[in-house]
Amino acid sequence: MRSDSARLPEVSLSRHGDPAEAGVVCASLPLAPLREAWQADGRLAAGLPSWLCADEMGLLAQFPVQKRQLEWLAGRLAAKQALSHYRNWLDAAVPHPAGMAIQRQPDGRPFVDERTYLSISHNRCQAVAAVANCPVGIDVESFDALQAGSIADLLAEQEVVAVAAGQGCDRSQARTLIWCLKEALFKACGQRAFVPFARAIQILDWPQGKVPLWRVDSRAAGQAWTEEAAPACDHWQVETAWTETSAQVLVYRQGRPGADPIKRAEE
Numbered sequence: 197m198r199s200d201s202a203r204l205p206e207v208s209l210s211r212h213g214d215p216a217e218a219g220v221v222c223a224s225l226p227l228a229p230l231r232e233a234w235q236a237d238g239r240l241a242a243g244l245p246s247w248l249c250a251d252e253m254g255l256l257a258q259f260p261v262q263k264r265q266l267e268w269l270a271g272r273l274a275a276k277q278a279l280s281h282y283r284n285w286l287d288a289a290v291p292h293p294a295g296m297a298i299q300r301q302p303d304g305r306p307f308v309d310e311r312t313y314l315s316i317s318h319n320r321c322q323a324v325a326a327v328a329n330c331p332v333g334i335d336v337e338s339f340d341a342l343q344a345g346s347i348a349d350l351l352a353e354q355e356v357v358a359v360a361a362g363q364g365c366d367r368s369q370a371r372t373l374i375w376c377l378k379e380a381l382f383k384a385c386g387q388r389a390f391v392p393f394a395r396a397i398q399i400l401d402w403p404q405g406k407v408p409l410w411r412v413d414s415r416a417a418g419q420a421w422t423e424e425a426a427p428a429c430d431h432w433q434v435e436t437a438w439t440e441t442s443a444q445v446l447v448y449r450q451g452r453p454g455a456d457p458i459k460r461a462e463e
């Protein structure tokens with residue numbers, strides 16, 4: 197099998213939703229064994245042309261810092277395996293991994309084709325990718341990666357208190373979860389700058405095992421939002437995953453817009 201010759205670490209795969217409506221395939225690739233194979237085993241590098249197209253091989257060679265190079269590679273490898281499983285799920289033809297080119301848009305977004313949505317995230321332990329037939333965003337963060345001071349402006353105290361109470365977690369975990377949600381939504385909405393976006397999304401409640409309730413403050417966004425750009429929370433499915441050291445949030449847009457949940461909550 198191709199993955200044997202390239203000696204890739206095993207990915208974990210999961211399916212969410214329904215491909216007839218909103219369906220997502222996620223893949224998670226651990227970084228430590230990839231790093232080890234990358235540094236110690238020439239077969240990994242030799243096998244990469246079976247996973248990456250010529251443009252991707254060129255991009256890989258351009259990263260000046262090895263940590264970034266490895267994270268980018270892990271994201272691409274996770275994404276290609278998610279893409280293969282997603283196409284299998286749809287009963288569509290599954291091209292060779294090197295034939296599924298993932299382009300990098302000028303703003304950094306990954307792009308496969310007009311009908312496929314893709315999101316990628318990495319922290320120092322793993323790379324994750326989500327492939328879907330609907331807008332999708334994924335983010336993974338370590339609890340200790342977020343310095344409270346640097347992000348205080350983007351996470352309101354009320355949000356941290358509400359999420360810690362709803363999830364039954366500590367403040368550091370709550371901050372990480374909120375950050376992941378805002379980054380995942382930002383990636384899925386795919387426009388504007390992150391800082392005004394993160395300020396505009398205000399989380400009101402996030403009970404354990406349920407979808408969070410948030411409101412969108414257009415004034416905080418600094419400009420008028422179109423309906424498509426403002427992620428109203430009743431359009432989105434949100435799924436979380438935890439490890440001892442990190443949190444992951446997957447968001448994907450589904451169904452027809454319903455009543456505004458903020459108005460419902462205020463009634």
Ligand SMILES: CC(C)(COP(=O)(O)OP(=O)(O)OC[C@H]1O[C@@H](n2cnc3c(N)ncnc32)[C@H](O)[C@@H]1OP(=O)(O)O)[C@@H](O)C(=O)NCCC(=O)NCCS
Pocket residue numbers: 267268271303304305306315316317318319334335336346347379382383384386387390391
């Ligand atoms: C998009 C963004 C949110 C990514 O978050 P991150 O935590 O830096 O990194 P992640 O590992 O989670 O995600 C990186 C991936 O997101 C994707 N990405 C990059 N820009 C993107 C965008 N505009 N929209 C969607 N996805 C994007 C890429 O695939 C990237 O991985 P790759 O370059 O290896 O392909 C980030 O680029 C950003 O804008 N961050 C703002 C941070 C900030 O403003 N901090 C202020 C602190 S006070």
